[in-house]
Amino acid sequence: MTIPASRDDASAPFFDGLTGGRLMLRSCIRCGHVSRPDTISCPSCHSDELIWIDSSGQGAVVTAIVDPAGPTVLALVELTEGPWIATCILRAETADDVPAGTPVRLEVLDTGRGEPIPAFARAQ
Amino acid sequence: MPERNAAIVGYGLTEVGKVFGRTARGFAADAVRLAVADAGLALGDIDGLLVNARAGTDLNLSLARTLGLQDLRMLSEVNAFGASAAIMAAQASKAVLAGEAETVVCVFADDPKEENAGGSDAYRATSLTATGFRSAETAAGFTSVNHRYALAARRYMDHYGVTSSQLGAVAVSQRAWALDNPVAQMRTPLSLDDYHRSRWVVDPLHLLDCCLVSNGGAAVVVTTPERARDLPTTPVYVRGWGQAHPGHVLERGSDFGLVTGAAVSGPAALKMAGMTVDDIDLREIYDCYTYTLLVTLEDYGFCGKGEAGELAASGALAPGGALPTNTGGGQLSSFYLWGMTPLVEGLTQLRGEAGVRQVTRHSTAIVSGNGGILDHHGTLVLSTAAA
Numbered sequence: 237m238t239i240p241a242s243r244d245d246a247s248a249p250f251f252d253g254l255t256g257g258r259l260m261l262r263s264c265i266r267c268g269h270v271s272r273p274d275t276i277s278c279p280s281c282h283s284d285e286l287i288w289i290d291s292s293g294q295g296a297v298v299t300a301i302v303d304p305a306g307p308t309v310l311a312l313v314e315l316t317e318g319p320w321i322a323t324c325i326l327r328a329e330t331a332d333d334v335p336a337g338t339p340v341r342l343e344v345l346d347t348g349r350g351e352p353i354p355a356f357a358r359a360q
Numbered sequence: 361m362p363e364r365n366a367a368i369v370g371y372g373l374t375e376v377g378k379v380f381g382r383t384a385r386g387f388a389a390d391a392v393r394l395a396v397a398d399a400g401l402a403l404g405d406i407d408g409l410l411v412n413a414r415a416g417t418d419l420n421l422s423l424a425r426t427l428g429l430q431d432l433r434m435l436s437e438v439n440a441f442g443a444s445a446a447i448m449a450a451q452a453s454k455a456v457l458a459g460e461a462e463t464v465v466c467v468f469a470d471d472p473k474e475e476n477a478g479g480s481d482a483y484r485a486t487s488l489t490a491t492g493f494r495s496a497e498t499a500a501g502f503t504s505v506n507h508r509y510a511l512a513a514r515r516y517m518d519h520y521g522v523t524s525s526q527l528g529a530v531a532v533s534q535r536a537w538a539l540d541n542p543v544a545q546m547r548t549p550l551s552l553d554d555y556h557r558s559r560w561v562v563d564p565l566h567l568l569d570c571c572l573v574s575n576g577g578a579a580v581v582v583t584t585p586e587r588a589r590d591l592p593t594t595p596v597y598v599r600g601w602g603q604a605h606p607g608h609v610l611e612r613g614s615d616f617g618l619v620t621g622a623a624v625s626g627p628a629a630l631k632m633a634g635m636t637v638d639d640i641d642l643r644e645i646y647d648c649y650t651y652t653l654l655v656t657l658e659d660y661g662f663c664g665k666g667e668a669g670e671l672a673a674s675g676a677l678a679p680g681g682a683l684p685t686n687t688g689g690g691q692l693s694s695f696y697l698w699g700m701t702p703l704v705e706g707l708t709q710l711r712g713e714a715g716v717r718q719v720t721r722h723s724t725a726i727v728s729g730n731g732g733i734l735d736h737h738g739t740l741v742l743s744t745a746a747a
Contacts, residue, residue: 239495239499243491244491247493271611298515299511299617303507303562304560312610320614322508351499353499353500
């Protein structure tokens with residue numbers, strides 16, 4: 237069962253970015269720290285003055301798990317900018333396909349219902 | 361270190377598991393009545409009430425009115441999810457020692473299990489109503505808390521070389537304790553082969569890596585050491601407490617899954633108690649997953665990081681082992697009432713009321729609580745001796 241992603245006010249820029257093929261992150265005006273898209277207070281300096289920036293879309297697997305229902309490989313991916321994204325790994329079948337450190341690249345996924353979501357695949 | 365120690369003088373546990381016909385509030389009221397009776401007290405003796413509940417149930421502050429309690433000097437809802445029981449007991453201890461109240465009851469109850477639904481359905485609804493950022497994760501496949509704990513467990517296993525069989529050893533060890541616990545929901549013998557054959561929930565978590573779903577309620581009565589002396593039960597003194605809320609940021613450098621709030625909360629509670637891990641007879645550890653048990657034992661200092669799997673596989677945690685742990689079967693095999701599960705077993709053992717599964721050395725216990733996805737941790741150090 238696919239649960240569609242839906243936007244709210246806070247996430248609108250994030251989903252707009254995905255519609256345009258980009259994964260947006262938050263950058264702190266005060267200290268420059270780059271953090272996850274859902275960040276409200278900078279984890280480094282606690283400022284709430286954050287702007288939206290593009291990510292490179294490149295990263296590496298932190299850890300991967302498998303939901304047998306799919307089967308779907310889910311993972312935490314560390315972007316080159318630093319933040320971790322909880323996402324799915326496309327065209328992988330087992331956690332062994334994507335051990336920690338495997339380079340991956342963003343592929344925006346249109347699930348057919350609701351907003352597009354970030355997904356990743358092994359970088360060739 | 362406090363000069364006086366608050367005392368837990370009673371506890372109540374309703375029927376647990378597949379119990380129907382009452383809501384969370386009903387279970388909570390029953391648990392409070394049982395706890396107060398166990399303490400040799402009457403409801404009119406209570407002057408403080410702390411209530412922990414899962415969002416969406418009918419349990420809240422109105423429990424005081426349900427019970428007809430009047431002239432309370434302390435009444436609050438407390439919620440750090442699975443860490444709540446330990447935190448409530450600490451708050452109650454501080455209140456009675458400060459003279460803000462004299463007899464405080466702490467209660468948790470839940471009714472996730474519907475009569476004709478499976479266990480996994482119990483928590484599904486709350487996972488699937490996400491909107492916004494979180495809905496992108498849900499749409500990717502993160503539809504339950506099991507997925508998030510699976511990430512933590514996998515990271516931990518890969519980093520330290522902990523194996524699936526070592527996780528299984530926890531399940532096997534705790535089932536062995538549960539066989540001698542008349543309250544336990546799971547009382548059929550479990551082998552490591554049985555564990556490996558159990559279906560995947562989310563790899564690396566098998567069904568038998570995950571805690572039970574239970575309806576029921578539990579309550580404890582906390583009072584002053586002076587009052588405790590006049591009451592019929594063996595008092596269990598609250599010698600120390602701690603809590604920690606790491607606020608893990610999921611970004612480069614995070615130790616999510618590897619080190620938890622237990623590493624701060626446990627040492628704080630032991631220090632307050634003037635004890636070390638070597639002074640602890642019993643470990644009653646929040647075991648929402650086998651993984652949680654292992655990482656907590658390490659973070660408390662019962663062994664080095666990454667070594668708890670070997671400890672479990674050696675049989676040390678099982679009946680007859682050197683480090684009796686989750687001696688009623690825990691949340692994996694006995695019942696799941698959040699942080700009340702380990703607390704109630706700790707009290708049972710310390711009071712010498714554990715029957716066939718009674719551990720010989722039962723003077724001291726450490727009790728853990730874990731809430732959210734490793735977001736909240738609470739610790740109690742209990743003893744039959746005051747400081």
